[in-house]
Amino acid sequence: MGNSRHQGVSRRSFIRLAGLTTLSIGGATLLTACGPAAPDDIVGEVSTEEAAGGSGSVTLGDGKTLRVGMEAAYAPYNWQVSTPSDTTIPIENVSGAYADGYDVQAAKLIAQALGMDPVAVKLDFSALIDSLNNGQIDIICAGMSVTDERRQSADFSDSYIDDDxxxxxxxxxxxxxxxxxxxxxxxxxxxxxxxxxxxxxxxxxxxxxxxxxxxxxxxxxxxxxxxxxxxxxxxxxxxxxxxxxxxxxxLQMTDKFQDSVMPDNAAIAKGQDAVLAKINEAIATLSPDERQQIWNGCMDRQPA
Structure with missing residues (x-):
C-alpha cells in the first residue's frame, strides 16, 4: 500500500530475518558505536562538524541507538504488534509494543551499516520531519517519499523500494x-x-x-x-x-499513469553527507528480487 503521503539489524542478522541467502553491506566495515563525548572531551579530539553529526561524521544521534520515526500504523510499510520476533524492533515510546513492516526491515539494515541498534518512535506522519529536526528521532523510515518540498527540510536516501x-x-x-x-x-x-x-x-x-x-x-x-x-x-x-x-x-497497460511511482526513502537531518552515503551503500545491497521477497513477507505478516 502506498499513497499520496509521498502522502531491529539488531539481535539477529538481516539475512536471517528476511530469509535471504546472501546480503552484504557493500563491503563496508561496521562501526563500533560509542556514546556521545562530554563537551570537554570533544575539544581536540574531533572537529565541531563531526561532533554535531556534520558532513564528515558517520554517526547519528548517540551513536548507539538509532531512533526511527514512523507511524507504526501503515501496513505493510509499518505496523504495531505486541509480541517481539526476528522481524520487529521495540517501540521506544509505547510500553510493551513492537514495530514490524517493510520500513522496519530497511531500518534494521541501515542500523547494521551504522553499527547501531534500532528502536521505533511512534509519531503522527505529519510530525515526522519536525521531530527529525528537533532531535526527537534520528531517521525517518515511514513509507515517506521524497518531494521537492520535503527536500528543503531533510536529506533523503535513495529509495529502498518503489511502488506504482x-x-x-x-x-x-x-x-x-x-x-x-x-x-x-x-x-x-x-x-x-x-x-x-x-x-x-x-x-x-x-x-x-x-x-x-x-x-x-x-x-x-x-x-x-x-x-x-x-x-x-x-x-x-x-x-x-x-x-x-x-x-x-x-491489466497489462501500454498507457501508464503519470507521476504515480511511489518511492520509499529514508530521511535524516540535513548536512550529514557521510551518514547519507553510508545509508545509500546499505540500501544498494538489496537486489530487486530481495526487495520483493521482503515485501511479500510483510504482506503475509501484516494485520488483517
Missing part, C-alpha cells in the same frame, strides 16, 4: 484485455480514499470515477462483489491479491 499503481479487474471482465485508457470507456473504477490510488483515476477519460473506499480490503471487495469494474492497486501487492482472488487479473 496498476489496474485490476476480473478475468471474465470485458475490460480484461484492455491495454489503453481509451478501451476503459464506461468502466466504473474505484480506489482508496485520500490516496494517489483515487487521484490517478481522473487521468482516465470517460469512466465512472466511483466514490473511493476507505480501506484497501474494501477496494478489493468492491471488485469481488461486482460493485466496480476495475480497481487501482499497489503493483507490489498485486501478487498477493491474485493469490487471494484467483479470478482477478492485472
Amino acid at each position: 499503481i496498476v489496474l485490476v479487474t476480473k478475468k471474465d471482465s470485458r475490460f480484461a484485455s484492455a491495454t489503453t485508457f481509451a478501451e476503459l470507456k464506461g468502466a466504473s473504477i474505484k480506489g482508496q480514499a485520500s490516496t494517489m490510488y483515487d487521484d490517478v483515476i481522473d487521468q482516465i477519460p470517460d469512466v465512472n470515477h466511483m466514490t473511493p473506499a476507505k480501506t484497501i480490503p474494501a477496494v478489493a471487495e468492491s471488485l469481488a462483489s461486482g460493485t466496480s469494474d476495475l480497481v487501482t492497486y499497489s503493483k507490489l501487492s498485486v501478487p498477493k491479491l491474485l493469490e487471494t482472488y484467483p479470478d482477478f487479473v492485472e
Whole structure:
C-alpha cells in the first residue's frame, strides 16, 4: 500500500530475518558505536562538524541507538504488534509494543551499516520531519517519499523500494484485455480514499470515477462483489491479491499513469553527507528480487 503521503539489524542478522541467502553491506566495515563525548572531551579530539553529526561524521544521534520515526500504523510499510520476533524492533515510546513492516526491515539494515541498534518512535506522519529536526528521532523510515518540498527540510536516501499503481479487474471482465485508457470507456473504477490510488483515476477519460473506499480490503471487495469494474492497486501487492482472488487479473497497460511511482526513502537531518552515503551503500545491497521477497513477507505478516 502506498499513497499520496509521498502522502531491529539488531539481535539477529538481516539475512536471517528476511530469509535471504546472501546480503552484504557493500563491503563496508561496521562501526563500533560509542556514546556521545562530554563537551570537554570533544575539544581536540574531533572537529565541531563531526561532533554535531556534520558532513564528515558517520554517526547519528548517540551513536548507539538509532531512533526511527514512523507511524507504526501503515501496513505493510509499518505496523504495531505486541509480541517481539526476528522481524520487529521495540517501540521506544509505547510500553510493551513492537514495530514490524517493510520500513522496519530497511531500518534494521541501515542500523547494521551504522553499527547501531534500532528502536521505533511512534509519531503522527505529519510530525515526522519536525521531530527529525528537533532531535526527537534520528531517521525517518515511514513509507515517506521524497518531494521537492520535503527536500528543503531533510536529506533523503535513495529509495529502498518503489511502488506504482496498476489496474485490476476480473478475468471474465470485458475490460480484461484492455491495454489503453481509451478501451476503459464506461468502466466504473474505484480506489482508496485520500490516496494517489483515487487521484490517478481522473487521468482516465470517460469512466465512472466511483466514490473511493476507505480501506484497501474494501477496494478489493468492491471488485469481488461486482460493485466496480476495475480497481487501482499497489503493483507490489498485486501478487498477493491474485493469490487471494484467483479470478482477478492485472491489466497489462501500454498507457501508464503519470507521476504515480511511489518511492520509499529514508530521511535524516540535513548536512550529514557521510551518514547519507553510508545509508545509500546499505540500501544498494538489496537486489530487486530481495526487495520483493521482503515485501511479500510483510504482506503475509501484516494485520488483517
